[in-house]
Amino acid sequence: MTEITPATPGVDRRTLLQRAAAVGLMAAPAAGLLSACVGGSDDTQKQAEGTKSADNPLGLDPKAPVEIVIFDGGLGTKYATDVDTPLYNKKWPDSKVTYSATQEISTVVQPRINAGDAPDMINNSGSKLMDMGALVSAGQAQDLTELFAAPSLDIAGKTVKDTLVPGTIEQGTFDGKPYALNYAYTVFGLWHNAKLFQKNGWTVPKTWAEFTALCDKIKAAGITPYGYAGANASYYQYLVILTSAAKIGGPDVLKNIDNLVDGAWTAEPVKQAAAAWAEIGAKYSNKSFLGLKHTEVQLQQDQDKVAFYPSGSWLENEQAADTPAGFEYAVSPVPSVTASDKLPQTAIYASAGEIYFVSSKGKNPRGGMEYLRTMLSKEAAIGFTKLTKTLTVVQGATDGLTISPGLTSGNDMLKAAGSDIFSYRFDTWYKKLDDEARAATNELMFQGGTADKFCQRMQKVADAVKADSSIKKFQR
Structure with missing residues (x-):
């Protein structure tokens, strides 16, 4: 089942992929402060975990609840409420998804991370996104290596990594390990x-x-x-x-x-x-x-x-x-x-953007990764594109779709660019x-x-x- 909580009032929109942010960003705490704030309670917190199997490659507890926080910006939130969560619950009906949306991610989520009460999966975007480098340095972001090595939810014979546009994993990699999923291909x-x-x-x-x-x-x-x-x-x-x-x-x-x-x-x-x-x-x-x-x-x-x-x-x-x-x-x-x-x-300039990450010190990081695996299914990617008029990093997700004039124009521009595509990370x-x-x-x-x-x-x-x-x- 899904519990919907009201969106927190806010102001601005998102940053690209990755992006994305804006003038007046709230300063995110430095890595040292993050580490100091989270202390020991969540370091020893019991985390939900189940038995790994072919049907449950990430080893989540099928009955453990999952909490997600979505940025309410240019992409809206219906993809989460109307596509991703129903697909997640179709496979894991006993796992309650608690959902909330906000335009002020750092204002709402950062204090919870500092207090050791992090949500499981977070869409880190908008004019008040959190400092991803600091989160990684403080050990607050889950290593997603297992996620990308897991089988795709609905593309037979392929791992999640195999289904993605080249460069996707690298876009969310820090020090050689993937800690973020940049989902929207912009x-x-x-x-x-x-x-x-x-x-x-x-x-x-x-x-x-x-x-x-x-x-x-x-x-x-x-x-x-x-x-x-x-x-x-x-x-x-x-x-x-x-x-x-x-x-x-x-x-x-x-x-x-x-x-x-x-x-x-x-x-x-x-x-x-x-x-x-x-x-x-x-x-x-x-x-x-x-x-x-x-x-x-x-x-x-x-x-x-x-x-x-x-x-x-x-x-x-x-x-x-x-x-x-x-x-x-x-x-x-x-x-x-x-x-x-x-x-x-x-x-x-084109890149995977719109950051999603899993809290490594949260109550259910395996559930958070499974939610991302759901998002990376072809069915979820098609639903996302239909609702947002935005491509995802899942290959072939627009096959057979009638797409809008703007998205068509963007696709044409992408094809014309060929290999002459670049981005930055600073x-x-x-x-x-x-x-x-x-x-x-x-x-x-x-x-x-x-x-x-x-x-x-x-x-x-x-x-x-x-x-x-x-x-x-x-x-x-």
Whole structure:
């Protein structure tokens, strides 16, 4: 059976995969504080466990309750209540699933982890997500190796790992072990209303010259050419800045940033990208967006007051209630900044995002892993995509589906990219860098900042993170 508890009121939306978060994030405790807070009670807590078998490969106790907490953001929560939990209970009818939803994960869940009363499975996302690196370092996240080695729930002859898009497990790996499941496969780019573009005869730009020329035309038509929400969604914007940097200099630009290589943020490709986007912010955006939330700017786009909006492929579903009948979501890659970019214009940032993890010190970690195994079944993945208009990391989960215009556009962009797909990890590894990138991006785009100042500001914080022995370091 399923017990539904009311969602906790909150404010903002999610971060990508992995992501994802926003300006004003609540500071998550450092690993040392986490370890100190949780103390000894939950270290010796009796955890539910059953007998492993072919039908029960993770060895959960079939009668033990499972508690899940879901982030209530752009993906909604119906996939959990209407798809995943019924599927879990179909196999384990005696296991009561206690469910709750919130938009403030760290506010609601962090105190419970610190008190030794962690939920079993948590969707760690939103503008107040918890610091995943700190959770791993404090031993609060369950090693998911057994989960990925277990048989798929409904794809015969394959392990869970075999059913996943390549790179999925690596996206949630810390120090060589998987501690998180990044479930939603998200493509990022510049979103627009295809019907508006058709009506005006506007062509999606591929070069920077085409981009700025089109922005001039859009501006002349009385529409803000480009916008994003500075109050809580500036990570959308620093993502496209870094996308441009990776196209200019190649994917190692982002790898160097992740690995805290000296001078990674002041490298020429990052400066060129920041300078190009600073011009867009100065000439083609609206400074009032600095104080707006994502849904407020997204609503303006739905009203054809904003042409281009940077986001991930969750956008169409997030705006479903406010999207008028004549609006058709479409997405395109970020235009090439220079004629000598190392990656083609079709290259994109795409990755497994939307973090789910199991509490290692909770009452029923094996039940939490089994719930994730349910989510990774093909049936659950299809249900998720139908409800959210978002791909999952389960291969073939859209086979035979009639999908929405936005998701179709994202799929087309993904196919065109081929192997030219990249991502970064610093945002989940080092919260200080993520926070600083949000603030520095708003300064660059809305407050007259310069590329040099942006790069120097980011490098200073990266150097501080690198020198801080209390911060666990990761490499890729």
